[in-house]
Amino acid sequence: MTSLDQVTAAADPAAGSTPPAARGPATTAPGGGGTPVSRRVRNRRGGRWWTPWLFLAPALILFLYFKFIPMASALTMSFQEVQPYLGNRWVGGENYATVLSSDGFREAAWHTVVLAVGQTAGSMLLGLTLALLMEGQGRRLGFVRSAAFLPVVVPIAVVAELWRIMYHPTEDGMLNSLLGLVGFGPSGFINDPDTSMASIMLTGIWRGAPYDMMIFLAGLAGVDRGLYEAAKVDGASRFQRIRHVTLPGLRAVLTILFVLAAIRGLRVFTEVFLLTNGGPDGSTEVVMTVIYKLGLEQNRLGVGAAGAVLLFLATLLLTVGVHLFRRRGNE
Amino acid sequence: MSAPTETALGLTESRSAAGRALKVLTYLLVLIVFAGPLLALLVSAFNHVKDPTQLSVLPSDPTVDNFAVAFDQGVLKYLLNSFFVVGFGLLLQVAVSVLAGYALARKRFRGMTLAFVAILATLMLPEEILAIPLSVILADLPVVHISLIGSLAGMIVPVGAWAFSILVMTEFMKEVPKELEEAARIDGAGDLRIFAQIILPMCKPALGVIGVFGFTMIWDQYLLPLLVATDSSSYTLPLALRTLRVDPLVTPGVVMAASLLALLPSVIVFLFFQRSFVHGLSSGALKG
Numbered sequence: 165m166t167s168l169d170q171v172t173a174a175a176d177p178a179a180g181s182t183p184p185a186a187r188g189p190a191t192t193a194p195g196g197g198g199t200p201v202s203r204r205v206r207n208r209r210g211g212r213w214w215t216p217w218l219f220l221a222p223a224l225i226l227f228l229y230f231k232f233i234p235m236a237s238a239l240t241m242s243f244q245e246v247q248p249y250l251g252n253r254w255v256g257g258e259n260y261a262t263v264l265s266s267d268g269f270r271e272a273a274w275h276t277v278v279l280a281v282g283q284t285a286g287s288m289l290l291g292l293t294l295a296l297l298m299e300g301q302g303r304r305l306g307f308v309r310s311a312a313f314l315p316v317v318v319p320i321a322v323v324a325e326l327w328r329i330m331y332h333p334t335e336d337g338m339l340n341s342l343l344g345l346v347g348f349g350p351s352g353f354i355n356d357p358d359t360s361m362a363s364i365m366l367t368g369i370w371r372g373a374p375y376d377m378m379i380f381l382a383g384l385a386g387v388d389r390g391l392y393e394a395a396k397v398d399g400a401s402r403f404q405r406i407r408h409v410t411l412p413g414l415r416a417v418l419t420i421l422f423v424l425a426a427i428r429g430l431r432v433f434t435e436v437f438l439l440t441n442g443g444p445d446g447s448t449e450v451v452m453t454v455i456y457k458l459g460l461e462q463n464r465l466g467v468g469a470a471g472a473v474l475l476f477l478a479t480l481l482l483t484v485g486v487h488l489f490r491r492r493g494n495e
Numbered sequence: 496m497s498a499p500t501e502t503a504l505g506l507t508e509s510r511s512a513a514g515r516a517l518k519v520l521t522y523l524l525v526l527i528v529f530a531g532p533l534l535a536l537l538v539s540a541f542n543h544v545k546d547p548t549q550l551s552v553l554p555s556d557p558t559v560d561n562f563a564v565a566f567d568q569g570v571l572k573y574l575l576n577s578f579f580v581v582g583f584g585l586l587l588q589v590a591v592s593v594l595a596g597y598a599l600a601r602k603r604f605r606g607m608t609l610a611f612v613a614i615l616a617t618l619m620l621p622e623e624i625l626a627i628p629l630s631v632i633l634a635d636l637p638v639v640h641i642s643l644i645g646s647l648a649g650m651i652v653p654v655g656a657w658a659f660s661i662l663v664m665t666e667f668m669k670e671v672p673k674e675l676e677e678a679a680r681i682d683g684a685g686d687l688r689i690f691a692q693i694i695l696p697m698c699k700p701a702l703g704v705i706g707v708f709g710f711t712m713i714w715d716q717y718l719l720p721l722l723v724a725t726d727s728s729s730y731t732l733p734l735a736l737r738t739l740r741v742d743p744l745v746t747p748g749v750v751m752a753a754s755l756l757a758l759l760p761s762v763i764v765f766l767f768f769q770r771s772f773v774h775g776l777s778s779g780a781l782k783g
Contacts, residue, residue, distance in 0.1 A: 213604065213605070215598075215602070215686050216598035216602040216604045216607070217598070217604075217606075219594045219595060219597050219598035219602075219686075219690075220594070220595050220598045220599070220610055222590070222591045222594055222595070222655070222656070223591045223592070223594070223595035223614065223656045223661060224595075224610065224613070224614075226591065226652065226653070226655045226656035227613065227614065227617050227656050227658075229632065229636065229637070229652075229653075230625075230629065230632075230652075230653040230656070231617045231620050231625070232613075232617075233628075233632055233637060234625040234628040234629045234632055235620055235625060235628070237628040237631065237632065238624075238625060238627065238628040241627070241628060241631075294525065296502075296503050296504050297504065297521050297525075298521075298522075298525070299502040299503060299504065300502050304522070305522075308522045308525055308526060310766070310769060311525075311526055311529060311530040312525050312526070312529040312530070313529075313765075314529065314530060314533055314762060314765075315529055315532075315533070317711055317758075317761045317762055317764075317765040318533065318758045318761065318762065319714060319715045319717075319733045319757055319758055319761060320715055320717060320733075321717050321733035321734070321736050321737070321757065322536075322733065322736065322754040322757050322758045325736050325737075325740060325750055325751075325754050326532055326533075326535075326536050326550075326751075326754065327532070328740075329549070329550050329747050329750070329751075330532060330535075330550065332549065336549060337549065338535065338549060338550050338552075370528075370529070370532075374529060378773060382773075384502070384503060387503070392502075392503070402503075402504055405503060406503055406504070409503070410503040427621070431621045431623040431624060433623045433718060434717045434718065438737060452623050452626075455626065455627065456626065459626070459627035459630070460626075460627065460630060460722070465627055465631070468627045469627055469628065472624045472625070472626070472627060472628075475624050476620070476624045479619070479621070479624070480619065483619065
């Protein structure tokens with residue numbers, strides 16, 4: 165864009181150097197005697213050079229305050245011992261060493277990865293299955309799809325409270341009475357270290373799958389119908405149709421959903437905070453709950469910031485990695 | 496679209512009895528799994544729940560007492576806080592997005608790519624990761640030295656700029672024909688007039704999309720209010736659910752009543768604007 169801008173500025177030096185007061189519609193209109201090209205250039209560039217920045221200013225200022233400055237200060241804080249009123253002390257990589265050598269953090273990182281992988285795989289698989297089952301038109305179908313989508317728009321805090329009660333560990337808890345119907349004993353769900361992680365994962369899948377379903381449905385609508393007809397003529401089975409027509413047609417969607425879901429998994433906080441807050445016995449501690457506890461409950465801001473930077477790097481690595489992988493696949 | 500089309504599984508076209516039965520069974524199962532828990536929430540909110548650990552699936556003892564207790568616990572105040580935050584937050588977000596979208600879609604200027612990349616980059620910076628420095632900055636905004644901690648403004652201003660809304664607006668504004676703008680410019684209209692009288696009126700569908708998404712996003716905020724609120728007077732409803740639950744006098748029925756109030760606005764918005772919601776969801780995701 166910038167280079168194009170320079171070209172037009174060079175082609176029409178008057179437009180580039182005229183003082184702001186001499187520009188604007190009033191001077192452009194009488195200048196209609198000029199060549200059509202120069203008029204077009206001037207029209208496109210209509211207004212003063214700072215006009216676009218004026219329109220962008222609110223967004224940029226808000227992003228500066230609530231995204232870029234926090235990011236920069238996370239970076240600096242991660243190298244400091246943050247002491248309110250005493251001034252910050254530069255400690256170099258000490259915070260990172262503390263974080264990386266701490267068993268608690270390493271365990272939390274592992275939990276985060278497990279949760280991210282489980283939730284991503286679970287919600288994508290279920291979402292794709294749902295989308296395949298519910299592809300097509302029809303009023304009833306639309307109703308079912310909308311109903312299935314509801315978990316996505318329900319606030320996460322409500323989801324957590326709802327599932328907390330459903331997960332009640334006694335025999336008469338809602339999910340346990342369902343389990344009882346099919347002959348399984350009461351599960352402790354989020355109260356048992358053995359099942360707490362799977363329970364959180366299940367809640368995440370419940371909320372994530374309908375979202376994935378909607379995007380898969382949009383992707384499925386873009387698959388060439390003619391290919392299905394052709395496959396039918398060739399005598400392909402349903403499974404072969406999905407394997408050779410549908411899945412290749414969904415490749416772009418799959419990649420995007422994978423990145424979105426994996427990032428969602430890495431930054432998971434609210435569900436865990438509300439369902440177990442890391443317990444029982446640290447079995448569901450994830451990176452974000454550790455960072456929250458370090459930074460906002462124990463006031464070890466520097467160490468918490470180092471953890472956050474590491475989490476950011478993991479997210480970045482994942483996104484860039486997938487993009488590179490995808491680009492190579494396209495060549 | 497209206498003509499019967501082939502689908503991947505070919506299930507929806509199947510006319511056989513077995514195919515139909517399978518279809519109905521599938522739909523039922525989907526409804527039970529995804530809508531069932533929410534139905535239990537609804538029933539429990541209007542039911543005396545005897546056992547404090549359970550939800551009601553069927554109404555056995557209908558009542559509105561749960562709401563009365565919830566209001567005694569200050570739920571109305573939390574609800575109003577939530578409405579205040581989402582109202583002003585959305586207003587700010589829409590204003591910021593249409594302005595930025597106009598510059599990015601209709602102008603060519605030096606530094607445009609940089610501005611665009613900077614806005615895109617914020618999509619890579621999840622607020623969860625920024626939570627700690629954000630809480631420090633909210634307590635003392637650089638340069639202006641104002642603290643937003645403990646005030647609803649602290650939950651409103653940060654949601655004012657959202658890259659998703661800006662990108663939707665930009666994409667949409669690019670579609671407005673150049674000729675319209677040129678004609679207006681020849682007639683002597685300035686940027687502000689072109690923006691307000693030509694571009695903006697043509698972007699109503701996009702306004703619907705960012706309105707619905709912005710509403711859902713702001714209503715669902717949890718971490719930001721958690722960082723900002725210092726005491727219950729500035730709690731939003733989602734935040735208050737946790738404190739409500741901890742109260743030993745409060746039964747699940749009351750928590751579900753408050754939950755119902757917390758989920759109703761976003762569900763209503765979704766049901767009313769389903770078309771633009773689903774459209775925005777797919778276009779946003781598939782273009783990325």
